[in-house]
Amino acid sequence: MNDALRFLLTESPEPLPLDSVDAWWRRHLELLSRFPAPADLALAGGFLADRLGYAFASGYQAAHRSLFPMLPEDRPCALCATEPGGAHPSAIQTRLTDTDSGLRLSGTKTFVTLGTRAELLLVVASDGQDAQGRNRLKMVMVGAKRPGVRVTALPELPFVPEIPHAELVLEDVVVAPEEVLLGDGYARYLKPFRTVEDCHVHLALLGWLLQVARRSGWPESVREELLALAVMMRGLAQADPTDAATHLALGGALELARRTLERVGPLWERVDAPTRERWERDRKLLDVAGKVRAKRLEAARQRPQGPTSEGP
Incomplete structure (x- = not known):
């Protein structure tokens, strides 16, 4: 974790331009040996992306690395x-x-x-x-x-x-x-992937936002808040994606991230025009699967979380 945090705090926040999905993949591959943990790979890939789309792509691939560790690393x-x-x-x-x-x-x-x-x-x-x-x-x-x-x-x-x-x-x-692959295709893979993907894509988003915040001179308090959210999301990315408790905590983390994005809205005026305009276009990505997340959270709220204490 500390290596990933140092990367977010010390790596140059001026990303090299990415002109194609192939260019993104080459850069993503370069990070694999340095960040073997999928959650750290998502953070670093997001930080090096020059736009939200390629940050998402790194988070999406990191989610595969997390749930399907048997797959070859060098093939998307x-x-x-x-x-x-x-x-x-x-x-x-x-x-x-x-x-x-x-x-x-x-x-x-x-x-x-x-x-x-x-x-x-x-x-x-x-x-x-x-x-x-x-x-x-x-x-x-x-x-x-x-x-x-x-x-x-x-x-x-x-x-x-x-x-x-x-x-x-x-x-x-x-x-x-x-x-x-061994195991039930739904219970073992498809259902948990939705949770794993949410964690890793949001890690990549937070990595990208930290890069934007550093190069655009956002206040230190905002950068520290984004860093704290990244640490929280990293912990959830390593939790059991089938556990209702994980879904409850993830619901809270996503709400905190949403509030932070709302609060930093005025700071986008400090960001260069191309990045700001792409953000306004691409932020709709964060609303995709919103109904699925809401249903997952409500189902977790309805599930018992453990034995109830009856008292003396």
Whole structure:
């Protein structure tokens, strides 16, 4: 942790321009050996980004490093869940089937973040139903260049347009048994990824904001507050993402971060025009999945947190 804090406080706050997602990936790779902990990698990647979009990309990749530590470090990944009916377990129609010639994967994913740049695709698929008739999900790892994999770029979003998104079509893709990750695809991977992603993307955001604050002369008290939020979020990134207590604490941390962003609004007048204008365009990214976060927090509030003391 101290290495990451020193980096945020002493590294030059003048980021080198990033003119493409490939340039971002090269810079992200350079940080891997220095910051092996995914949370620190997210902070450092955010700090070195010249805009929010590339900070987000580093946080997104760090989230993969956290939840899927078995994946190769030098290949960008994308989690592929959303389908025409959504990303709820019951909406997953992509199928993993065991045929006479081996495992095959077929289906469509309608929205894959970093889809056109990813080299490894983590695909949520159903291999049938359980005794209660519910979708039984698996997480399957396939290379983006494998026969039967078709990735089609989607139009740019109105915010963070630098980050590509894609539609994914899988047509009878050959899958090796070892490419089906162990454990339940929903409980072990898809559901906790939402929490892990929130933690690491916000770490990258805070790293980027600290860089902006340092080079724009924001007050020391604001920089220290951002640093304290980063330490808090780093702790949550290392907590159990399936625990309701983690979700309660994360809900509080996200609210504190939101209040800080509101409070520093006038300070953006000190920031250079290109950075300020991109921020005004891209800050909508922070509202994405807001309803999902609210439902997660409400569910955590409804879950018992431990034994109740009856008193003497």
